[in-house]
Amino acid sequence: MPRVRPRREICDCLDCADDSSRQVDPTLRSALARLEPPPKSFIIIIDGALIANPSGGNSLELAQLPHLDSLAREGCNGLLAATVGEHTPPLSCQILQGSAANAPPMPQRFKNIHVALVGNCSSLEAIGEGLGSHSTRVLPLNAPQKWPQTERLAKELTSCLGVQPLEEYVASFSLNKPLEDNESDMIILWMQLPEITHRQEEEEEDEASSEAIDQACVALEWTDLLLRSLDSIPGFRDTVLTTLVVTPPPPTPSLKTDGNSNIPTPRLLQHPLAQEQIELDVRTLNSGEKVVLHRPLQSYQFCGMKQVKVDTERSAVVVHRLPGIVRKDRVEELNVAAIEAKGGGRCILGERMLFEIAYKIDKAPKYGA
Template sequence: MVIADAPARAIVFFGDGLMEFVSPSHSHLHALAASGACGFLALRNLPSYMDNMSRSIFEMQQLLDVHDFGKAGIIETSSKNNVTTTALTPPSIAERFMGMKAAIITNSEPIANLGENLGFMLNNSKVGLHFSEPHVSNSVPQLASSAQVASELLELLGLGSQPLKESNNCELVLVHVTAGSGTDDAVARSCIDWIDSIVGEVKNLMQPGTKADDHLYLTLVFSYGVKAASDVSLNNLELHRQQVFDSLQTNLRVHCPQQSYKMKDGKLVIDVRDHHPMLVVHQMNGVTRRDHVSSLDFDDFLKNGCNLSILADRFLHELAFKLWKAPKYGA
């Protein structure tokens, strides 16, 4: 039974660039997708020069809604005698979301730096997770015991065995795992196996009557690696079917509205791609809807998911709303 005596606390599991390695053996990921509300997070077109490491940062900036700051780069302020240049720094997550306390756990040092710059607390030491070597493609990362990690995650959120203290605990923990810039499939599989195992351990700890069962909001986010995301020939991974538009009579095409995931703040975002989005699952007992999705799979989400697509920039705002830290955005 869900008790609304306190805000929810969230864990986001982000399998960065790991979507193509999801297999039927990842039963805990599929079970979470089957019990939650599933949809897509639309991303911008990937520049051709990017490798997996730069793609990871590029997409994380969108997920945390700071992409526009990076694109703007600098602000120039003119005066009578000189021109001063000031770095454009995004506000911290606490400043954006009513003092929200957030932590990040990641095996990527660049992502850790990005998170800390945005006000996330780095908590790798809590779970014994180490940074992966960014240029070693055949090095399986050092991953801590999934049972230990699951327990520590709940403690960070105040949903473990200790009393819940709103002033001391995190409200959001982002667990980010990537295979880095390497191309070795074994590395990617070890990463996704680890996420699958942690999800299973967390669910085991969510026994009826526990704080975790009453207050834990679970989210899965999975994205595609640079090789897959750059292959626009994979038409079966498109969000919006071009042939539907092409089938319209010419005089009707001008009346075809823009997809909402291509809009931000009332303006058209011109570089959003129609293929290889992030897949996202939201699940909280007694709170989130349950659709007809049965597995963590693009086609299943497209046919049976209830959340359709939103721009990745809106993800954090939607999640903050669930944690009582932001007003509702959209319908």
């Protein structure tokens, strides 16, 4: 049965309540902003869960996501663009490894960073080795209904990050203690949706499309529960830069949508003034000729000084949150239209995201370095 878009309500559970007990001493936040100590980083990538519903809406609108909505309200929202070309890896791999072959491992790029990689991708061990991850944990590639229990996973993740209440975390900085062997600066949790089997008949293709939407919604709701469990652990909200990435599935002929074999996803150039070029009638002093104004190239169309081609049809959603460190924008819920209209992060190349995060946790000398 097709999912119906639910009514979106602000969560009023005790974990999300903005009561007096959650007020934080501003001097502690200032210390974190001065990187004394620098925050930790937790990145969760839900790969293939940003799916448009042929009958209207998308998986972000059809799932019940009160805690992810709260994440969007408290953070900075934007889009990630994927480069396209021959032998170009999927967007999720571009985020982690970049689009260039033989990229140096993360400890070389980011001040000897300690990275732990957790996920259910079949090639996770090879990717972890390429990233220079000091810890890689492979989970079974199951349907989202069988993903790990969120409370237990949250405790394991925060233990690996060494999460403490903000006051204790700031006080420990003066002791100048090195990281423990099992402690990480950054954890990347990469959860991949299993591929839907190709169907031949029209009725079976409709069933496969509905199954893909259901799986995406279950995966997002699992992420919502995981975030609730993480936020309930003292210190997580205040000392960990939380990043959520939801990517569209790779182009595939396995699902049918109105005349197009690919599931439509948010366009980077959807705004009427954001086309490749626009024509305006401009009356100059000498004539009334029609002048063609070309849209300037955008930052996400460059990698360094090199112009790259991006996939304008298939962008990912990204949210960063750390109160006092990451600015808040005017997005009220995790919604593609709201992010396109009000997101403060705008759009960057997916492979530049780790550089932005590394700077915020004092693992890169300057933005983009």
